[in-house]
Amino acid sequence: MNDTTTQVPESGPRYDFTAAEPKWQAAWAGRACFRVEDVPTDGKPKYYVLEMFPYPSGKIHMGHVRNYTLGDVVARYKRARGYSVMHPMGWDAFGLPAENAARERGIHPAKWTFDNIAAMRTELQRMGLSLEWEREFATCQPEYYCHQQKLFLDFLQAGLVERKESWVNWDPVDNTVLANEQVIDGKGWRSGAPVEKKQLSQWFFSITQYAPELLDALDHLDRWPERVRLMQANWIGRSEGAKVTFALAGSTETVEVYTTRPDTLFGMSFLAIAPEHPLAAAAVAHDAQAAEFVAECRSRGTSEVTIEAGEKLGYDTGLRVEHPFIEGATYPVWIANFVLMEYGTGAIFGCPAHDQRDLDFARKYGLDVTPVVLPPAADPASFSLGKDAYTGPGTAFNSGFLDGLDVDASKRAAIEKLESLGVGKGLTNWRLRDWGVSRQRYWGCPIPVIHCGACGTVPVPDDQLPVRLPEDVTFDRPGNPLDHHPTWKLVDCPSCGKPARRETDTFDTFVDSSWYFARYCSPKADVPLVKAAVDHWMPVDQYIGGIEHAILHLLYSRFFTRAMKDTGHVSVEEPFAGLFTQGMVNHESYRAPDNRWLYPEEIEKHADGSVTMRDTGQPVTVGRVEAMSKSRRNTIDPGAIIARYGADTARWFILSDNPPERDMEWTESGAAGAFRFTQRIYRLAEALDGIPAEIMPDAFGPAGRTLRRATHRCIAAVTESLENFTYNVAVARLYELANAITDGERATPEAGLAWARREAVEALARLSSPMMPHLAEEIYARLYPDSSHLVAELSWPEADRALLVSETVTIAVQVMGKLRGTIEVAPNAPADVVLAAAEADPNVAKALEGKRIVKRVHVPNRIVNFVVAG
């Protein structure tokens, strides 16, 4: 079904969400249901729920709806469980789109951003989220970034920040640094100009200082998805090996190499250095061919095509190095395109027999291949290598003093020898690089330093913070508007007073999001963080967001928290005790006969399954279910859904379809089904209108007992599902309860049944309140017009344990593991009674006929299995 066939009935819904939703939102706000203190004194246990804050693009999308609904379920549930819950919201407000809007449409980034924030705040408020808006801030406000500058200066003083030269992707047309993702086929994503590699002086956070603990602490993040921990571990990339110093033959100079396989040193046949290696620079100086080769590597370096092809290119410098163990042996030094300057020492020793890249290289340039690790059961006399290097376990041979040792022992012995000879040592290496944070952009947090010709780099003194962005900037030419500003960068040196120049780079926006979670604890404070507040609320107990942030944002935040601890701002090391990564919201895509993408509103679905264009009737091709994107036109606007069905329906459907960590498909029919359910449970409450609330009867009839058991089982099951993040199962249990209430409505009237129905409807409303908070209030108010409490203020329902036990249990009876019947017995009936009943079942008896029972398995209240022979 689609937009036209699924209309709200003409007569209007009985539950009028258009009136109810704003009413209850106002009620929550009026009674400050979601307010907490920075430093509470109520003695309640704290719970900090946070969803990744949005970038203010202008409109919320379905991913936001899913993210914030999931967080709101947690927040509302935990509040009902007696926790004092902090649930704040804000804006990740710096970034390139605002500058693009300025360049393309002449709107100032600040205006664009704040207009978007206003629009999105309204949309989020319509969702009925239990947010504490009093803590709201945007990272582009000086009241926020002022403190970020202060943190940076503290980090600088603590030695956690450094300025160093680094190779960057430089767009020569836009005059800016490009992130790796912004380089497409070696060209700038906006300008299309070939990207150059350029060395620039940039600011770096020394995240590598924390590499060991960032890795080790992952083991203790037991409420993080295993997948995310693994991705981070791979990203940090610890590797054990050795540093080896090679002497250049006929010279006093040396080359250092990092290797994880010191056991294969006897299999060496060459040494290779990166094109950017200092030794390569020296070769270039007096060798035109070397210069040509290095230049070629540089131009091809960023091309993904080259990397994909994996073609190994090299140039023999003519230099030779001496072997650390073999007296008199020397090996050629090559410049090779597959050696990376950024990893290890920018130089490797090549052992072709036991490394695939080295083997490819050796085969191409005719270098020696000497095996030194003998696979188990291989013959040393005949073992040789073809196209594949041998990297498995084995025994060292052709290796002098290492002969006969297994790989691990051989590694240890080689390192010991290197150390005793003074030409190497064991070393742990990391894949993680320092975090470059300089961006040549306007719409970001200014880096608070001043460059002075006499004093060097001088921090901006505290009393001059914040360094504010100038508002009068122009975007009429490429490059950094801060740099173009006529006066902003011209300042006096705070140290010597002479004319100096402000840093015109701004921070990577990942910096803004690396500490916002801590700022929420004391968002108005005139220091970055109030210790008492962050010590109370941190860490975030449940953080929720997309898997796309599994590495960078989460790793940077973990680093930042450690850095803030080491500079005395917080006491915790880990920012997020619990992490939940949600799946994406996908939708079908549609194409017209001319292959043009169509919006969902432009198509019509028919009963026979065909799909046509609404205006012309032409056939439509239904494409894959994939991520909503503007270019594929398969987006669904949450605002339109909320206007048609209400926020509760949107929230309910987005929770009901599948487990929250998986990708889901937004379907019109599913949303319509969710809407029908909201109407249905309202009717269940309405059906009690004429029936006065009475006191609980002493006894119930059979229908009443059945319904009460369904109610209390539902309480237990929904509670468990909410604890486990299996919200789709919680939804299913609530549907079951609704079905049970319908059965109760239809049952022959009996004493107490009305009471049981009222109990069930109340439970249904309260158990669904984390998901559908407005409807829950509406139903509760209908059941208890005189109540002085909102559902948002009530504690969570408790299941009566006595009612969780059935009056009878159904036991499956198997013969040889195959189901042959079921029997009804009293709970915990003794084994002999159960077995006798099982054998008496006609169908079971038939299966047992003529057989001898060898074994009787009885699992109380569950199953009986007869093992037979003959």
Added chain:
RNA sequence: GCCCGCCUGGCGGAAUGGUAGACGCAGCGGACUUAAAAUCCGCAGUUGGAAACGACGUACCGGUUCGAGUCCGGUGGUGGGCACCA
């Protein structure tokens, strides 16, 4: 290439080693209605059978177990992360 998930009806999915397919969506049959919408009732893995009931069935092959969607080993498919990382 390395590392890690996942694979259950038409669809999304449920199932502490114990009756596979809860619940929803889509579908079919029926009630109500002048009619439609809405609502309600019923059916529904495949297959044989009028039915009772039976056979098969959680990607495939094998193992452990009285009993396997679930645990173990292998194969295939699929998705993701990293990627000349020495």
